[in-house]
Amino acid sequence: MTLSRSELPADYYDHWQSEPYARCMEKYGWRVVGGTQRYGFVRRMGPFLYAKYLYTDEAPRIEEVRERTKRHGMISWTPWRRMDMPSPWRPLSSPFFPHDWRSGFARVRQEYQTAWSQRARRNLRKCISSGIQMRQGTVEEYCNSFRKGLIPHSLKGLVIQKIQRLPKENLVSFLAQGHTGVIGGLCVFRYDHLSSHISSSLTQEGKESNVGTGCIDAWVRWALDEKIKYLNFGGVWTDKDPKEWQGFSEFKRNFIDYEVAFNDAYYRFF
Secondary structure, X not given: OEEOHHHOXXXXXXXXXXXXXXXXXXXXXXXXXXOOOOOEEEEEEOOXXXXXXXOOOOOOOHHHHOXXXXXXXXXXXXXXXXXXXXXXXXXXXXXXXXXXXXXXXEEOOOOHHHHOOHHHHHHHXXXXXXXXXXXEEXXXXXXXXXXXXXXXXXXXXXXXXXHHHOOHHHEEEEEEEEOXXXXXXXXXXXXXOEEEEEXXXXXXXXXXXXXXXXXXXXXXXXXXXXXXXXXXXXXXXXXXXXXXXXXXXXXXXXXXXXXXXXXOOEEEEO
């Protein structure tokens, strides 16, 4: 089901606006400003400043972006529920915001499999019948298994770097143990009463055994035990995205309850 942004649950928010994720951005060289659910990220670009605010409804404040009274720059802002454009903000277009960004999430509930697609339920049965054992692992174990997965080599270093910069206490990893060792895994990020998909990987054996679905099942079971309310699956494919993204997004849609389009962003100079 597609939701308007104005219909997003009042207690659902993106991990970009959580304190532990925001602090991770400092390790990428960004200065963090604002506070919970109104974080912004600032970086110098020569003599100028660039600030970005993602998924927050309060208009960014110039006074918290500026380091010095005379320093100038640009702010970009992607609202969360808000759908108006207050003055003096202007629409942000290509190449900074080229098309709709769609995100998916699911509510956590006891009878969760009844909301899954028939394909997902069938794949879970296949995973279980293959003798795959699901278990929680350490961040190090997940990264080691990720290096052996089918993800393009050019992306592996970037993903592992991101995981290693996130606080360990907010990360949970689920590993699929097969006859030959770990053949797939899922790494998620916990913030407040929510959990967000960060990374997943499969070996060829894991792909054939449908352990991706087994990992999602382990995630939901953990969320039930931990009183997590929402699972944030992150971005899902649109027809304007690269074709190679489509398969993984279709996999996510087996489990997603709602999709939301973020099709506007704004900017202003100061």
